[in-house]
Amino acid sequence: MAWDDGLTAYNFGPNHPLAPVRxxxxxxxxxxxxxxxxxxxxxxxxxxxxxxxxKLIHDPGYxxxxxxxxxxxxxxxxxxxxxxxxxxxxxxxxxxxxxxxxSVAAARTVWNGEAEHGANIAGGLHHAMPNHAWGFxxxxxxxxxxxxxxxxxxxxxxxxDVDVHHGDGVQRMFYGDPRVLTxxxxxxxxxxxxxxxxxxxxxxxxxxxxxxxxxxPAGTDDARWLRAFDATVPPLLREFQPEVLVTQQGSDTHALxxxxxxxxxxxxxxxxxxxxxxxxxxxxGGRWVVLGGGGYELVQVVPRAxxxxxxxxxxxxxxxxxxxxxEWREFVRTRTGQVAPLYMTDGRxxxxxxxDDGFDPDDAVDRAIQATRKAVFPSHGIDPSL
Numbered sequence: 001m002a003w004d005d006g007l008t009a010y011n012f013g014p015n016h017p018l019a020p021v022r023x024x025x026x027x028x029x030x031x032x033x034x035x036x037x038x039x040x041x042x043x044x045x046x047x048x049x050x051x052x053x054x055k056l057i058h059d060p061g062y063x064x065x066x067x068x069x070x071x072x073x074x075x076x077x078x079x080x081x082x083x084x085x086x087x088x089x090x091x092x093x094x095x096x097x098x099x100x101x102x103s104v105a106a107a108r109t110v111w112n113g114e115a116e117h118g119a120n121i122a123g124g125l126h127h128a129m130p131n132h133a134w135g136f137x138x139x140x141x142x143x144x145x146x147x148x149x150x151x152x153x154x155x156x157x158x159x160x161d162v163d164v165h166h167g168d169g170v171q172r173m174f175y176g177d178p179r180v181l182t183x184x185x186x187x188x189x190x191x192x193x194x195x196x197x198x199x200x201x202x203x204x205x206x207x208x209x210x211x212x213x214x215x216x217p218a219g220t221d222d223a224r225w226l227r228a229f230d231a232t233v234p235p236l237l238r239e240f241q242p243e244v245l246v247t248q249q250g251s252d253t254h255a256l257x258x259x260x261x262x263x264x265x266x267x268x269x270x271x272x273x274x275x276x277x278x279x280x281x282x283x284x285g286g287r288w289v290v291l292g293g294g295g296y297e298l299v300q301v302v303p304r305a306x307x308x309x310x311x312x313x314x315x316x317x318x319x320x321x322x323x324x325x326x327e328w329r330e331f332v333r334t335r336t337g338q339v340a341p342l343y344m345t346d347g348r349x350x351x352x353x354x355x356d357d358g359f360d361p362d363d364a365v366d367r368a369i370q371a372t373r374k375a376v377f378p379s380h381g382i383d384p385s386l
Contacts, residue, residue: 001036001310002102002109003027004046007122009095010138012087017259017296018136023122025303025332030310032325038314040115044105048097049144053104056147057140057173059131066138067093079132086133096138099123103141104148107289110244111152116286117313121306124248124293126167127194134169135194142248142291143173146180149244155179158242158284160233161186162272163250163293164260166197166213170248176205181240183212183233185225187262188368191218199371202379209379212236214372217364218261222268223352224365225253229272231355231369237283239380245284247276250293251305259296265348267320269305273312288313299338304345320345356386 008020030036036043054063065079070092075082082088089095099122106118126142127135146157159174161167161184174180189195203211214228237245255263280288290313295302304324311318322344332340360366373384 001041002044002046002105002118002120004098004102006095006098007046007102009091010099010122011095012089012136016087016136019298021336022295022298022302023292024335025299026121026306026310028331029303029307029324029328032328033307033311033318035307035311035314035316038316041314042115044109044118046098046102046105048094049100049104049139053144053148054097054100054139056151057130057143062131063093066096066133070094081133085136086138092138099125100139100141100144103145103289103291106291107145107149107244107246110287110289111149111154117280117288117290119290119310119313121290121292121310124163124250124291126161126163126248126293127165127169129169129172135165137169140169140173142167142246143170145289145291146170146174146246150179154243156181156240156242157244157246158237158240159183159246159248160237160276161248161250161293162229162253163248164252164257164262165192165250165294166194167248168194168196171201171211174207175203175211176207178207178210181210181212181236181242183236185214185216185229185232187220187260188215188217192260199368199375202375209376212372212376214368216262216368219263220365221263222265222348222350225262225264226268226271226350226352227355228365228369229275230352232372234275234279235377235382236380237279239382240283242284244287244289245276245280246289246291248291248293249273249306249309251295251302252293254297254301254305256297256301257295259294265346265350266301266304266308267345267348268350270308270320270345271350273309277312299332299336300341304341308344318344321347
């Protein structure tokens with residue numbers, strides 16, 4: 001796992017939704033459950049991404065603007081710096097480059113065979129664009145990790161994004177590159193930022209069919225979300241056969257998240273982690289790069305969800321009925337003033353009916369699934385009707 005205490009310096013201020021305390025609480029909960037003591041688990045040192053590395057995906061002028069804004073603390077509207085979503089803060093470049101470097105470090109451990117799985121739970125800043133900040137994201141660490149893998153000679157990299165928001169920045173950067181399959185499941189652009197991610201956004205040129213978007217209606221719950229995931233992600237990964245699977249694991253699909261409108265539980269999210277782990281083993285030789293992402297219910301959701309995620313990557317299982325440790329609950333109280341959750345999941349049923357058992361044209365989720373399958377499956381030689 002790529003980690004440095006400096007990763008929590010990516011901090012837009014005390015009133016911003018993307019609060020680094022969520023990462024602190026996750027790391028503390030993982031320690032209480034012994035996740036970091038699992039056999040084969042180790043920490044990888046992190047270095048900030050150099051300018052040359054950042055230039056794989058970001059314009060030089062934008063990098064200079066980020067440096068300048070972090071020194072002067074003056075807004076730069078041309079680069080979307082100093083907006084309510086992306087306030088400027090001291091040493092913004094250094095903090096953002098460290099997050100980016102951590103994701104590359106996670107990818108490097110996997111590519112070099114030092115570990116099957118690599119993780120940067122502080123990463124997943126999937127909205128940042130080549131030439132401007134966007135949606136709480138300054139540098140796009142997910143895209144940088146993928147671009148680095150391609151520079152090393154990777155011929156097929158799959159990116160699966162389960163954040164409630166569309167992974168627009170990653171899609172943008174690889175929209176014409178058939179070496180990269182990007183799959184994003186997210187709330188419909190009709191009801192949520194960034195307003196993109198429709199099923200017709202399928203890539204261009206030789207990469208037509210390699211941008212995949214499943215746009216789900218507000219209110220989608222565990223059973224319906226898992227049905228959509230099962231109907232799209234496994235068949236595409238099995239056909240694409242990536243050399244590395246990179247996943248963005250935003251936990252803001254949860255019903256308690258204050259910025260979005262899906263209604264998943266920690267139980268449904270936990271099942272997704274298990275399936276992605278299995279798919280990494282089945283399709284990518286076990287090579288799995290795990291990144292964080294969104295998640296704005298800082299106490300009740302993010303720490304529990306991501307502790308299950310990192311436990312899954314570490315090869316251990318936390319009993320879904322387990323109580324949260326008393327020491328951690330006290331740390332939550334002293335650190336945030338809030339009351340911590342008592343149990344590690346929400347106790348929900350996360351079973352679902354497979355899409356291939358029958359399409360319901362009156363169901364909005366089924367229509368979203370069908371629209372995506374019709375848009376991209378033929379490009380991969382998959383029958384969308386099966």
